[in-house]
Amino acid sequence: MTTPTLLLDDTQCPENFDSLIINVNIATFSKQYGFDRALAAANAVNDVKNVPDSHKSYGQILNAAIAITDGKISWIGDSAHVDRVNNTARQDKLMDANGQWLLPGFIDCHTHLVYAGNRSNEFEARLQGVSYQQISDDGGGIVATVSATRKASFDTLYQQSERRLQAMLAQGVTCLEIKSGYGLDLATERKMLQVARKLGEDYGITVKTTYLAAHALPVEYKNSDFKNQANGADKYIDKVCEWMAVLNQEGLIDAVDGFMENIGFNQAQMIQVFEAAKALGLPIKLHAEQLSDMDGSGLVAKYKGLSSDHLEYLSMANVALMAQQDVVAVLLPGAFYTLKETKLPPMDALYQQNVAIALSTDCNPGTSPLTSLLMVINMGCTLFGLTPEQALAGVTTHAAKALGLAHRKGSIAVGMDADLTLWDITRPADLAYQMGLNPLTKVMVDGVWQE
Numbered sequence: 001m002t003t004p005t006l007l008l009d010d011t012q013c014p015e016n017f018d019s020l021i022i023n024v025n026i027a028t029f030s031k032q033y034g035f036d037r038a039l040a041a042a043n044a045v046n047d048v049k050n051v052p053d054s055h056k057s058y059g060q061i062l063n064a065a066i067a068i069t070d071g072k073i074s075w076i077g078d079s080a081h082v083d084r085v086n087n088t089a090r091q092d093k094l095m096d097a098n099g100q101w102l103l104p105g106f107i108d109c110h111t112h113l114v115y116a117g118n119r120s121n122e123f124e125a126r127l128q129g130v131s132y133q134q135i136s137d138d139g140g141g142i143v144a145t146v147s148a149t150r151k152a153s154f155d156t157l158y159q160q161s162e163r164r165l166q167a168m169l170a171q172g173v174t175c176l177e178i179k180s181g182y183g184l185d186l187a188t189e190r191k192m193l194q195v196a197r198k199l200g201e202d203y204g205i206t207v208k209t210t211y212l213a214a215h216a217l218p219v220e221y222k223n224s225d226f227k228n229q230a231n232g233a234d235k236y237i238d239k240v241c242e243w244m245a246v247l248n249q250e251g252l253i254d255a256v257d258g259f260m261e262n263i264g265f266n267q268a269q270m271i272q273v274f275e276a277a278k279a280l281g282l283p284i285k286l287h288a289e290q291l292s293d294m295d296g297s298g299l300v301a302k303y304k305g306l307s308s309d310h311l312e313y314l315s316m317a318n319v320a321l322m323a324q325q326d327v328v329a330v331l332l333p334g335a336f337y338t339l340k341e342t343k344l345p346p347m348d349a350l351y352q353q354n355v356a357i358a359l360s361t362d363c364n365p366g367t368s369p370l371t372s373l374l375m376v377i378n379m380g381c382t383l384f385g386l387t388p389e390q391a392l393a394g395v396t397t398h399a400a401k402a403l404g405l406a407h408r409k410g411s412i413a414v415g416m417d418a419d420l421t422l423w424d425i426t427r428p429a430d431l432a433y434q435m436g437l438n439p440l441t442k443v444m445v446d447g448v449w450q451e
């Protein structure tokens with residue numbers, strides 16, 4: 001370590017804090033403390049000799065102290081400077097972390113957390129040799145989830161989704177994105193978004209809602225009223241745009257997403273959805289290049305979208321466009337794993353062009369029934385070759401960026417929201433290396449320690 005204290009606030013710890021943590025090692029993921037996306041990427045391509053000393057992996061500060069006031073980080077200093085604090089009246093606000101590691105609260109930036117039912121029956125059938133086609137002919141797949149979600153009452157949908165949320169919170173998630181997209185009609189898309197909003201309110205965490213009615217073509221648009229599926233899909237997309245305006249008016253939409261794929265919607269249809277979003281001032285993102293190269297990421301760049309997600313089939317040209325517009329690449333190793341995909345996203349090109357890489361569970365009942373962000377961190381390293389530093393940046397600062405929240409969440413610096421996680425680990429890489437161990441000891445949300 002070279003003179004880390006130079007980066008710290010050299011003043012004495014302020015008097016008016018609500019919480020003070022001492023003897024803590026901090027992985028800040030903040031530029032201010034030496035974290036650098038490009039240098040972290042250089043580390044990943046074995047270019048360590050070109051990484052200057054000024055780069056601090058994880059933006060780490062050892063043996064630090066951190067003060068929180070009014071829900072924000074108000075001071076970060078050397079733990080030694082706190083020795084001068086001897087106001088016994090404030091002892092109850094003080095926590096000695098005994099050398100544990102403090103990280104930003106984890107952010108899961110791509111989830112389909114709200115849905116009813118599950119598809120373990122299909123998982124079992126497939127392993128017994130039943131084909132995807134047969135499962136689909138029997139009303140399985142996304143059709144089964146849409147049907148269960150339409151039928152579920154608000155309370156049933158809430159209760160089933162809440163269990164998944166609780167599993168995420170238990171692993172340090174303090175902010176997440178939740179998509180609609182299993183309603184595919186106005187009433188059920190609304191119900192899903194309302195459940196997402198209520199989960200955020202009830203648990204006091206940040207939930208960003210994403211309108212994903214352009215997820216799949218509902219059965220009622222596949223029937224004989226429409227001469228062919230393309231015609232039905234066009235009619236459906238008209239509805240998607242109409243409902244978007246209604247649900248946005250109701251304050252239920254923070255961003256708009258779609259599934260652009262040879263088995264999803266085409267470019268003309270996605271342009272129509274993005275134009276509708278743009279007219280309402282809503283940011284966009286896209287499920288793109290998961291199964292084929294449809295040029296979706298180029299479209300996201302054109303609309304200056306927040307993120308392009310999946311990206312196994314991403315072209316070099318579109319990596320460059322994403323870099324130009326600073327679009328986040330959201331990688332979803334859970335789906336890659338479940339589908340036994342073998343084609344990797346173009347990792348070297350993403351590093352070389354300095355594209356921010358986020359990681360997420362993609363929690364959904366079909367391709368990624370996963371609620372463990374810790375497992376995702378491990379998979380990001382094992383399957384995609386990320387370094388632990390990059391993988392952890394992918395669930396903190398880069399995930400915040402994918403939700404348009406990087407100015408206040410995802411890194412630890414003065415003025416940022418006090419969403420923090422404390423881990424009983426030797427070094428941050430423990431979180432990427434261990435599978436099935438949860439060393440989380442404490443979580444702070446908005447400056448308040450959670451029970």
Ligand SMILES: [Zn+2]
Binds near residue numbers: 287
């Ligand atoms: Zn998804």
